[in-house]
Amino acid sequence: ETVLTQSPGTLSLSPGERATLSCRASETxxxxxxxxxxxxxxxxxxxxxxxxxxxxxxxxxxxxGSGSGxxxxxxxxxxxxxxFAVYFCQQYSSSPTFGRGxxxxxx
Amino acid sequence: QLRLQExxxxxxxxxxxxxxxxxxxxxxxxxxxxxxGWIRQTPGNGLEWIGTIYYTGTTxxxxxxxxRATISVDxxxxxxxxxxxxxxxxxxxxxxxxxxPRGEGLISDYWGQGALVTVSS
Numbered sequence: 223e224t225v226l227t228q229s230p231g232t233l234s235l236s237p238g239e240r241a242t243l244s245c246r247a248s249e250t251x252x253x254x255x256x257x258x259x260x261x262x263x264x265x266x267x268x269x270x271x272x273x274x275x276x277x278x279x280x281x282x283x284x285x286x287g288s289g290s291g292x293x294x295x296x297x298x299x300x301x302x303x304x305x306f307a308v309y310f311c312q313q314y315s316s317s318p319t320f321g322r323g324x325x326x327x328x329x
Numbered sequence: 330q331l332r333l334q335e336x337x338x339x340x341x342x343x344x345x346x347x348x349x350x351x352x353x354x355x356x357x358x359x360x361x362x363x364x365x366g367w368i369r370q371t372p373g374n375g376l377e378w379i380g381t382i383y384y385t386g387t388t389x390x391x392x393x394x395x396x397r398a399t400i401s402v403d404x405x406x407x408x409x410x411x412x413x414x415x416x417x418x419x420x421x422x423x424x425x426x427x428x429x430p431r432g433e434g435l436i437s438d439y440w441g442q443g444a445l446v447t448v449s450s
Contacts (some may be wrong), residue, residue, distance in 0.1 A: 223392070256437045266425055267376070267442035272433055279438075310376060314435045317392055320376035 224249045224313050226321035234329040241298040243324045245311035250291050254316035257298045258287055262307045269295065270309075286302075301326070331355040333426050333441035339437045341420075341448045347413040351426030353440060358407045364429040367411045368437060369422040373436060377422075381429055382409055389435065403442045 225248040235241055245256065254274035259267035271287040274294055284299045290299040298305055306328050311321040336350035351365070358365060366408035368380035380390040382400045390398055394413070402409040413420060426445050 255434055259437075266422075266443050268440070269436060269438045272436050272438075295347070312376070312436065313379075318378040318435045321380070323373045 224316055224319050226311050226313060228233045228309075228321035228324045230313060230324060232321075232325045232327060233264065234324070234327050235301055235303050236329045237303055239256070239301050241296075241301055241326055243296040243298075243309055243318050244295045244322050245296070247292045247294075247313055249316075251313045252295070252315040255313060256287075256289065257312045257314065258285075259310045259312065260305075261308045267310060276284055292301075292323075298326075331428070331439055333428065333439065334422060335426050335441045336446060338373070339445060339447060341416050341446060342450055343417055343448055344415055346412065347416040347420055347446055347448065348444070349424050349426075349444060350408050350410045352406070352408040353428075354407070358402060358409065359404050362431050364431055364435070365409045366427050366429050366435070366437065367398075368427055369420075369442075370425065370443070371422040374434070378435065378443075379411065379413075382437055383431075393432045412450035418448050420446070421448045422446060 225244045229244045255272045258271040261267040275287045288295050294308045308323045308325045310323045332354045334352045364381045367379040370376050380400045382388045382432045397414045401414045426441045428439040
């Protein structure tokens with residue numbers, strides 16, 4: 223199975239700052255089949271990005287995704303209070319697997 | 330408005346089957362644009378995809394759960410179900426049902442609220 227390693231485990235930032243989250247795959251993710259989700263406590267995950275760089279419906283443009291092959295990045299250009307959450311990446315070029323998550327917390 | 334609602338026993342005894350149903354409202358489960366799937370989440374193993382079904386009955390399963398998991402669909406009731414045989418404590422998790430857009434692959438663009446299932450005697 224394709225293992226996804228997310229870093230850092232925790233990111234401590236202030237509102238208005240830029241967040242850069244990394245997701246590295248153990249094998250090439252073909253066709254950039256890489257998605258990102260946001261999860262807040264007590265809630266289900268919410269789809270943010272698919273195909274590495276496509277925003278899902280209703281996702282603000284401060285969220286952007288990039289990458290290909292084995293290295294992918296989610297960037298939040300300016301953190302809003304509601305963006306403090308856990309973020310997961312998921313690959314779906316083979317049997318789907320998820321990363322363990324990056325927690326973005328308020329500094 | 331689309332709503333997915335998981336239902337089923339919150340407590341399952343070890344070695345017994347774990348069974349959940351996801352009722353879809355606000356859309357037809359026969360909508361050809363979507364698949365329907367199950368994902369679970371544990372503190373130890375994080376998020377784990379279990380499997381996905383199309384309304385025709387075509388299924389896709391995680392290799393690690395394929396021998397124990399069965400996903401089925403009942404179009405007359407607009408719901409789909411998960412059965413996981415021979416449950417163990419390792420199957421204790423929050424189980425989510427979700428929708429997957431057919432044109433994109435096995436991502437989940439809409440999720441239920443989740444159902445906690447504990448496997449314990």
